[in-house]
Amino acid sequence: MKESGFNVQEIELIINHAFQEDIGSGDITTNNIVPENTSATASMTAKADGIVAGLDIAEMVFRKLDANLKWNPKIKDGDRVSKGDVILEIKGTFRALLTGERLALNLLQRMSGIATETAKYVAKAKGTKVKILDTRKTVPGLRTFDKYAVKMGGGTNHRIGLYDMVMIKDNHIKIAGSITSAVEQVRKAIPSDIKVEVETTNLDEVKEAVTAGADIIMLDNMSNELMKEAVDFINGKALIEASGNMNLERIAGVSKTGVDFISIGALTHSVIALDISQNIIL
Incomplete structure (x- = not known):
């Protein structure tokens, strides 16, 4: 182990x-x-x-x-x-x-x-820089085992829980008032070595997340074409994660958009x- x-x-x-x-x-x-x-x-x-x-x-x-x-x-x-x-x-x-x-x-x-399911997704992304990520959609109490199994299938572990990485989602943004405000609030309160990820659903949100200084930008439920536009705009200013409705048929196409990661809940929630x-x- x-x-x-x-x-x-x-x-x-x-x-x-x-x-x-x-x-x-x-x-x-x-x-x-x-x-x-x-x-x-x-x-x-x-x-x-x-x-x-x-x-x-x-x-x-x-x-x-x-x-x-x-x-x-x-x-x-x-x-x-x-x-x-x-x-x-x-x-x-x-x-x-x-x-x-x-x-x-x-x-x-x-x-x-x-591990077997993860290996299928990893194979679909072969030849690209993309890493296949797991999510927090694990059986309560068994996350340790689920995430270890993802690694054995060639995948990469995303955050382990709510404590080791910031993930600003739509409801956080609603309360904070904006992506910029949400990022500023967490930056003031957390150690500098903790990564901040922001969930985005359109190009305007992507642009704001880049300006706000997000370390990782999640492209949530975007088409491949929109993801490619977002990747071109971000242009290395942040790491990029594709998420939402990912299945084996989509992985090859999404991998070619230039994203760094693809997160897939199905690795652990539908075993x-x-x-x-x-x-x-x-």
Whole structure:
């Protein structure tokens, strides 16, 4: 998990909460059928093509149930797999393998689905300077995992939350009275190293955001033609993010307008999990 920048304590909090939700006072099926000290081997297999993410997290799930299990991954996070590929093998107590299976798969499948979808968008922007960004449209409590998965798919993380970057949107502008006023207010209150991004919907707003000194200008729900005009006007005075109604069909065209980033909520808010199965080998 070194690449993610996330700490183990944070991950453990998430896993502990998930255990309480799923296991509660105990796995009453497994614990009353499987002898306590029985060992077994399990394998996880990809049932579809995709990019795998979340192996370390899946391991942490099982190790909380069996600290001595043997974990043998066949690939690493960010690797591409084909249907039928064995992803990993685990040897441990039979109880741990059964009790941890659903939680480990839920996390691994979701994260791998995000990585797989992200890789599709990254491929569409290939050959341009564009970086594919995620958004805050993540499952509450799982943002750490969702954003890590985006990175494993070749994407780039946008702001983590409301605290690490300024994002001035239409409602902020309404309250402040103008883009200029909104930028001035936040500049007075925040450290100089925090970036300020402004959402714009037309060229007049773009021009005002440039004059106000925005670090990043979001072009929201603009046509490709209007984005190209905005890019030409900004002319390197700020970084440029395209956003709104982005899908795979639009990425190649938007990338050619000269924007620096394309943000896509669908990477995390509409996840199709990568199909992965676990099988026990007695």
